[in-house]
Amino acid sequence: MKRLLILLTLTLSLVYAKDSVEFKYAPKDLQRSFPSEQNQILSYSNILENVRTSIVNISIKKEIKGNLYSANPFFNDPFFREFFKGYGDIPQDRIQKSLGSGVIVSKDGYIVTNNHVIDGADEIIVNLAGDKKEYEAKLIGKDEKGDLAIIKIEAKNLNAVTFYDSDKVKVGDIVFALGNPFGVGETITQGIVSATGRSGVGIVEYEDFIQTDASINPGNSGGALINSAGHLIGINSAIISKSGGNVGIGFAIPSNMVTSIATSLIESGKYTRAYLGVTISDVSEDMSSFYNENYGALITGVEENSPAAKAGLKRGDLIISVNGKKIESASELKNTIGSYAPKRVVNIKFLREKKIDVVNVTLTTLDSKTAMGEFEYKGMKLAEITSIDKQQLNLTLEGVIVKEVDQKSEAFGSGVRKNDIILQVENSEISTLDDFKRATATDSKKRFFIYRKGGIFAIVL
Structure with missing residues (x-):
């Protein structure tokens, strides 16, 4: 029995020895270096x-214009309006x-x-x-x-x-x-x-x-x-x-x-930022195997008549460098292109079907592109919700977003603020700018249902 215990102990020792890790230790004689003597002070x-x-x-x-109702969305609730009847029109x-x-x-x-x-x-x-x-x-x-x-x-x-x-x-x-x-x-x-x-x-x-x-x-x-x-x-x-x-x-x-x-x-x-005309995403570890283990900005879409389309870039291309600067993510490409002036010619290196290719692209202006996607209405600039808006504002709903609102406008006085989401106008649900334009085609007063910071309220505009 004693021999069996000794044998078992030896066996376990061998197993542990096999799985052990050799740690790396610093030299025991390391000395401390002090930044100064006691009669000196280390300072910047x-x-x-x-x-x-x-x-x-x-x-x-800055002067904030409005009334009691526009100062707080809770006053758009009928109960509060009735309770504070007569006070809401007092200038605030x-x-x-x-x-x-x-x-x-x-x-x-x-x-x-x-x-x-x-x-x-x-x-x-x-x-x-x-x-x-x-x-x-x-x-x-x-x-x-x-x-x-x-x-x-x-x-x-x-x-x-x-x-x-x-x-x-x-x-x-x-x-x-x-x-x-x-x-x-x-x-x-x-x-x-x-x-x-x-x-x-x-x-x-x-x-x-x-x-x-x-x-x-x-x-x-x-x-x-x-x-x-x-x-x-x-x-x-x-x-x-x-x-x-x-x-x-x-x-x-x-x-x-x-x-x-x-x-x-x-x-x-x-x-004014330059504009390439592509939608892009990051590359996952699994996806990188299709691109010779490279990372970069994966083109998921190319807009018609854009600089990218004219240069022959396609969906599925992986951009890996711009003017010799290595690109490792979608955001890096966005910031790089955005740092150039319009009409700049840039050299883009990309991977297509595991082969590297190079193309020169003449960039255009981003401002002219984004301006096309905005609509002005009673002092506010509206746009469709982008993926960036959803990320920044933690949004999961559909609607149009208020990009700007003139503080002296009718919209501001009614309670509309920047980054508000217009969900519905009267009985029409809003998902796009075209939805909004149709719902506001007439000049009559309408109910607007607005989302702001987790709550929904209504105004008349």
Whole structure:
């Protein structure tokens, strides 16, 4: 019996030895290196001292027009209307104020910020670091799809920020976020670059974010993300948070995208993106086997008379590079094409039936394409819901979306707001712009059923 136990033990030992893992250990004699002696302080103040004066505080004022009913969709309920009868027509015009940040990009007063910081502003006020004077800013141009805007103040010899090539930013780089969170005043927070090329977040249409754990809080929007050399690598734009406070997931628009958009906005007041004319998707691991284990942007559709169609691109082609830049996802292709000016000729490398081919494509303008898909009605711009809208707003329903609404219009006064979804007009359900046009063909007042943030309410327009 004892011999059997010994034999069993040896057998088990052999089995365990066979399955064991040899762990990799660091040398036991590793020494700690200290950043300084006890009579020295490790600091970045010399780097940040200069760039601090390139950051500005932005405050805006905008007049909100409407009445009690339009201020809150619950007052469109018949019960509430009856209960508050007579009060709903009382004017509820009010001044809304908000704060944000901006970055000086030229000595003569051009400042870059987020579009959402100044969107709809009637008045934009800028405060410079160390200067008690308030400067009234003029809006030069904005790019809603990239969430950037350029404003200008009348000032000279300002400290313009130094830009860094954001394509050279690496994960792990030390960075600083500068801005005015919660309106408490100039604030600097430190972190690292957590990721680059972040897309699919659902914040804006064109996303190529630098992700950081440096604290970015409300009011930091439009401020600077600076590397340890004091150079601008991005414009702070958004955070992911359930509470509204920082949880270590912040996003900045990379400096290369900023310079491209800002240059166009300063020169012409607008930024026009190029258009290829394809619908695209990512490639799964199983799908990549059909393309020699390559990843890229898979063409799922080609629009008639588009640049892609004229160049001979087809459904099923896998785009793997543009002008020598490797493409590994659908969003990367979208951002790359969107960074070019219309009429630009680009070299596209793609895979078709496991063979690589190359074609030159002359791009056109995206704005002319998207404008065709919009419809104006009583002060609001409507469009059909896209996959991007569904992702950004977490939508699963059909209807038309309100892209813009004039604050002085009849639609705004009745309670319509940006990103509202019009589901039904009278007894007609709405899925397309054609449905909406038919339902609103006559000028009579109609009931509109609108979806907003999980609730449905009705207005008369």
